Amino acid sequence: MSATTLPHDAAGHHGEHHPSGLMRWLTTTNHKDIGTMxxxxxxxxxxxxxxxILLVRAELFQPGLQFLKPEFFNQLIGNHALIMIFGALMPAATGFANWQIPLMIGAPDMALPRLNNWGFWLLPPAALMLTLPFVLELFGVGDGALATGWTFYAPLSVQGGIGVDFAIFAVHLLGISSIMGSINIIVTIFNMRAPGMTLMKMPLFVWGWLVTAFLLVITLPVLAGAVTMLLTDRHFGTHFFSAAGGGDPILFQHLFWFFGHPEVYILLLPVWGLVPHVLSTFSRKPIYGYKAQVYSFIAIGVLSLIVWAHHFFTAGLPVPALLYFMYSTMSISLPLAVLFFCWIATMWRGAMTFETPMLFAVGFIVLFGIAGLTGLVLADVAADAQYHHSYFVVAHFHFALFTGGIMGVMTGVYYWLPKWTGHMYSETLGKLHFWLTVISFNLAFMPQFFLGLAGMPRRIPDYALQFAEYNAISTVGAFILGFAQLLFAYNIWKCIKGGPSVSARVWEGTEGLEWQLPSPPPHHSWDVQPTVK
Amino acid sequence: MSSSPAATPGQAHYFVPQPSIYPFILASGMFMLALGFILKINQFPAGPWIMLAGAATIITMLFKWFGKVIYENQTGAYADWEDRSFRHGMIWFIASEVMFFAAFFSALFYTRNISVPQLGGMLAQHGVTLWEGYTGGWPTAGPKASHFEPMAAWGLPAINTALLLSSGATVTWAHWGLLKNNRFQLMLGLFLTVALGVAFMACQAVEYHHAYTEMGLTLGSGVYGATFFMLTGFHGFHVTLGAVMLTVILLRSMSGHFSAERHFAFEAVAWYWHFVDVVWLLLFVLVYWL
Structure with missing residues (x-):
């Protein structure tokens, strides 16, 4: 891809006013500002x-109840999940989308800039909704935050306190935010691409987000419907999830996981999109199997919509349903294996160097591979009966969502941060951050596979003595992992404030439109669209 | 403010609006509305007042924001390129609405075909039952909810079907009028559409009143009552929104905002209205009739 027209910033934007200070952020319609937020x-x-979760891990350091009340423990684990999924991982992916999609497809901005700002500003109120009940309880109002785990299973959530109501509306706000964000991304990709950029010339990151956005538009309204039924069951006398009225608590599980399973891919697809760019850059080779990766994204997106019941194999589903959901779940490993093959083939015989983003990308492949393989184990109906609701599941989805999701995000941050700020981050700190993260992550979560195999149930604040050593190790790992992230934050902060200047291409092997703009890119990047050959 | 004289990507300047405070205030209003509602259903006296403040904020912001968009439209800020963004956006918004209704239809299918037959067939299948004497069947309020009379299809609901289908026809007729520059046909068609929509809502109100006072059919009437009122209720809410939007379009038509070539807002609302129409057909067949 190459651009024949270079951007000139000022054209067409004379007479603009830009509020400064706080008002800049409250009112912005600029995709870069919104991405930064x-x-x-x-x-x-x-x-x-x-x-x-560090409070939780501190409690689990030793058997017995140390310093958390079980009720508070329950509130912490459910809110940890909701905040990490909806507060940390999804906004990070959306931040990438906002920053990168217009740069990568040669668009002047996102297609619907005010909607974009609205989508962001729904998030802080939602975060407030989740955390407010913790504070209210201190003042004697209500009995704390959501204490059902992040999955809100009925009938526990029907009986829960005011925290459930807060979480329901937090989900509504988050849902509206994500649907608006996704509509904006779909419209941007369909309508704002530079002339000549056909769908099959689009960067993989953009493809990953396109599939993600469709999944969000399809599944989030179903979650909204499910929590609405929960609300009416709680307060308005309906019987959706109550057998006394002909309903069924398992209906909630179906509705929840119709959203919940695609949600896993919603978190992962943007990362699968960005990792190939990093691998290609630092292997100094083109992306291997571009088309195969695009088709795999689509196949995984479609399959993710029809496998949801593997999250509750033990709930008492009929055998034909179990078989169907087992085989359909396992079939996801086929397109996923194609992706792994392409990632490795991209590096094959490349002139590889291991700057921090590349370290994270390779670490991602290895550790996310473990998540995929343990997922196959859990997809087996017969085996799942033993692993279900044990620490094996906890370890599995942290390998999926921490190494697959968060480490992918870190890959992207180190890769694009110099582009965004115009400065190079500290490579030494970055490498230190990587090694501390990878080692402590395995220290924290590898023992949990064995705890789960040995029968330790998840979401319980106390445990039997035989689990003590592995839990102690896991807690030590979790604390190192947590504090290592301060290095990450510090490195980003330092890079925003200053550091060695970088060129437009930043890295030696980069390809694509975004690298043709100066670093940092001007406020309005592709005011005149480039032409892609 | 930059406008876009040219129409194709690559040559034109896409319209990127100036910074705006509306989205932030709208989000704050939504927060207040949700917070107030939570407090209200948990019996805190401040709840309704916070809700009111939130609702007022939201309505004010919708007026301001849509007003701004209409102003931009009328002053020529949008060309074909921007128009396509709005079209794509509306299509995928309606798609998300379809999935919202899909959740409630799923609840209906699940209870009718899975949970109710299982509850009724426990004795036959397992030799034991928690619910002595309950045999399932549809319509049902489940083993423990109170007796009710189901809503018959061929009374008011059939009339409502006729009303909504006619309104789908009148809005298309209005569109033909717009395309032919026949302003009278446009406005008469829109007026009839709004009137049919209001008539539909009136019938729906009568039906709900009848259900609650005469038939013992309430939200609490087991899964039948829950699915019936949630599906028809959310549909009715969408009809109300659609009627409000159609009224705005009627007023804008009277102010001469639309031309035969450029009338995205009209089309968006017409799409929305047809979507509401199709949902009703599914409701009529699956909730009332079968």
Whole structure:
């Protein structure tokens, strides 16, 4: 791809006023400003969710109840998940989308800039909704935050306190935010591409987000419907999830996981999109199997919509349903294996160097591979009966969502941060951050596979003595992992404030439109669209 | 303010609006509305007042924001390129609405075909039952909810079907009028559409009143009552929104905002109205009739 027209910033924008200070951020319609807000929000939520789980891990350091009440323990684990998924990971991916999609497809901005700003500003109120009940309880109002785990299973959530109501409306706000964000991304991709950029010339990151956005538009309204039924069951006398009225608690599980399973891919697809760019750059080779990766994204997106019941194999589903959901789930491993093959083939015989983004990308492939393989184990109906609701599941989805999701985000941050700020981050700190993260992550979560195999149930604040050593190790790992992230935040902060200047291409092997703009890119990037050959 | 004289990507300047405070205030209003509602359903006296403040904020912001968009439209800020963004956006918004209704239809299918037959067939299948004497069947309020009379299809609901289908026809007739520059046909068609929509809502109100006072059919009437009122209720809410939007379009038509070539707002609302129409057909067949 090459551009024949270079951007000139001022054209067509004379007489604009730009509020400064706080008002700049409250009112902005600029995709870069909005992207920055998403990333900042994500970072704050990442530390908040991390703090919550460190309290949990501190409690689990030893058997017996140390210093958390079980009720508070329950509130922490559910909110840790909601905050990490909806507060940290999804906004980070959306932040990338906002920053990168217009740069990568040669668009002047996102297609619907005010809607974009609205989508972001729905997030802080939603975060407030989730955390407010913790504060209210201190003043004697209500009995704390959502204590059902993030999945809100009925009938527990029907009986829960005011925290459930807050979480229901937090989900509504988050849902509206994500649907608006996704509509904007779909419209931007369909309508704003530079002339000559056909769909099959689009960068993989953009393809990953296109599939993600469709999944969000399809599944989030179903979650909104499910929590609405929960609300009416709680307060308005309906019987959706109550057998006394002909309903069924398992209906909630179906509706929840119709959203919940695609949600996993919503979190992962943007990362799968960005990792190939990084691998290609630092292997100094073109992306291997571009088309195969695009078709795999689409196949995984479609399959993710029809496998949801593998999250509750033990709920008492009929055998034909179990078989169907087992085989359909396992079939996802086919397109996923294609992706792994392409990632490795991209590096094959490349002139590889290992700057921080590349370290994270390779670490991602290895550790996310473990998530995929343990997922196959869980997809097996017969085996799942033993692993269900054990720490094996906890370890599995943290390998999926921490290494697959968060480490992918870190890959992207280190890769694009110099582009965004115009400065190089500290490579030494970045590498230190990588090694601390990878080692402590495995220290924290690898023992949990064995705990789960040995029968330790998840979401319980106390445990039997035989689980003590592995839990102690896991807690030590979790604390190192948590504090290592301060290095990440510090490195980003330093890079925003200053550091060695970088060229437009930043890295030696980069390809694509975004690298033709100066670093940092001007406020309005592709005011005149480039032409792609 | 930059406008876009040319129409194709690559040559034109896409319209990127100036910074705006409306989205932030709208989000704050939504927060207040949700917070007030939570407090209200948990019996805190401040709830309704916070809700009111939130609702007032939201309505004010919708007026301001849409007003701004209409102003931009009328002053020529949007060309074909921007128009396509709005079209794509509306299509995928309606798609998300379809999935919202899909959730409630799923609840209906699940309870009718899975949970109710299982509850009724426990004795036959397992030799034991928690619900002595309950045999399932449809319509049902489940084993423990109170007796009710189901809503018959061929009374008011059939009339409502006729009303909504006619309104789908009149809005298309209005569109033909717009395309032919026949302003009288445009406005008469829109007026009839709004009138049919209001008549539909009136019938729906009568039906709800009848259900609650005469038939013992309430939200609490087991899964039948829950699915019936949630599906028809959310549909009615969408009809109300659609009628409000059609009224705005009627007023804008009277002010001469639309031309035969450029009338995206009209089309968006017409799409929305047809979507509401199709949902009703599904409701009529699956909730009332079968």
């Amino acid at each position: 998403y990333m900042t929000f994500s970072m704050v939520m990442f530390f908040l969710g991390g703090l919550m």
